[in-house]
Amino acid sequence: MLATLVVSSLIDSLIVIRSTEMDGVSESDLENINKFMELALHQAKCAFDNLEVPIGCVLVEDGEVIATGFNRTSETRNATRHAEMEAIDTLLEKWQKCSLSKSQVAQKFSNCILYVTCEPCIMCAMALSILGIREVFFGCANDKFGGCGSILSLHKSETDNKCRQVDGASQSKGFKCMGGYMADEAVSLLRSFYEQGNPNAPKPHRPVRVLQAPQKS
Numbered sequence: 103m104l105a106t107l108v109v110s111s112l113i114d115s116l117i118v119i120r121s122t123e124m125d126g127v128s129e130s131d132l133e134n135i136n137k138f139m140e141l142a143l144h145q146a147k148c149a150f151d152n153l154e155v156p157i158g159c160v161l162v163e164d165g166e167v168i169a170t171g172f173n174r175t176s177e178t179r180n181a182t183r184h185a186e187m188e189a190i191d192t193l194l195e196k197w198q199k200c201s202l203s204k205s206q207v208a209q210k211f212s213n214c215i216l217y218v219t220c221e222p223c224i225m226c227a228m229a230l231s232i233l234g235i236r237e238v239f240f241g242c243a244n245d246k247f248g249g250c251g252s253i254l255s256l257h258k259s260e261t262d263n264k265c266r267q268v269d270g271a272s273q274s275k276g277f278k279c280m281g282g283y284m285a286d287e288a289v290s291l292l293r294s295f296y297e298q299g300n301p302n303a304p305k306p307h308r309p310v311r312v313l314q315a316p317q318k319s
């Protein structure tokens with residue numbers, strides 16, 4: 103009963119994200135976004151199969167997937183190994199092998215789009231901003247640690263973001279960011295993960311809305 107109420111309240115809030123943030127996206131853009139979100143969801147399912155919090159992502163350059171990633175925090179026993187970090191490190195390693203210069207790497211990141219099933223946390227959003235990623239599309243919101251609108255808005259350019267001026271991270275560039283894409287699927291996967299009572303599961307801090315107590319109306 104509680105779970106039903108929570109999920110129904112969650113779906114309501116995600117529908118709000120979708121209707122407000124998807125304005126101005128053409129049909130063909132949406133088709134493209136959904137295509138890559140499907141691939142990100144596939145990565146999230148790989149995480150699920152590996153008993154990890156099911157969040158996945160793909161990095162795309164010129165319409166092609168150039169890196170993928172999913173959460174590996176349990177396997178690595180490293181709380182920073184989020185899907186985004188996995189994909190970024192794969193790319194950096196690849197580009198390092200090609201002996202790309204720092205400016206070439208920056209140039210390549212500025213052409214990349216990230217598709218991730220859950221809003222990047224503050225750590226990942228800051229990393230993406232410093233790297234100068236072009237654009238991010240995400241599925242469900244991350245109410246507790248979200249760095250793209252939920253808690254902080256690190257995707258906004260520095261001039262728009264006073265927090266960043268205070269913390270001195272002057273190199274962050276900001277990026278275009280929109281959420282709510284295939285959010286139901288992302289939430290459903292997270293819900294299955296937490297409902298199965300996995301003993302390896304870390305405390306469910308990221309998909310906060312899944313666990314939030316329903317508000318009395």
Ligand SMILES: [Zn+2]
Pocket residue numbers: 184185186222223224225226227
């Ligand atoms: Zn993260």
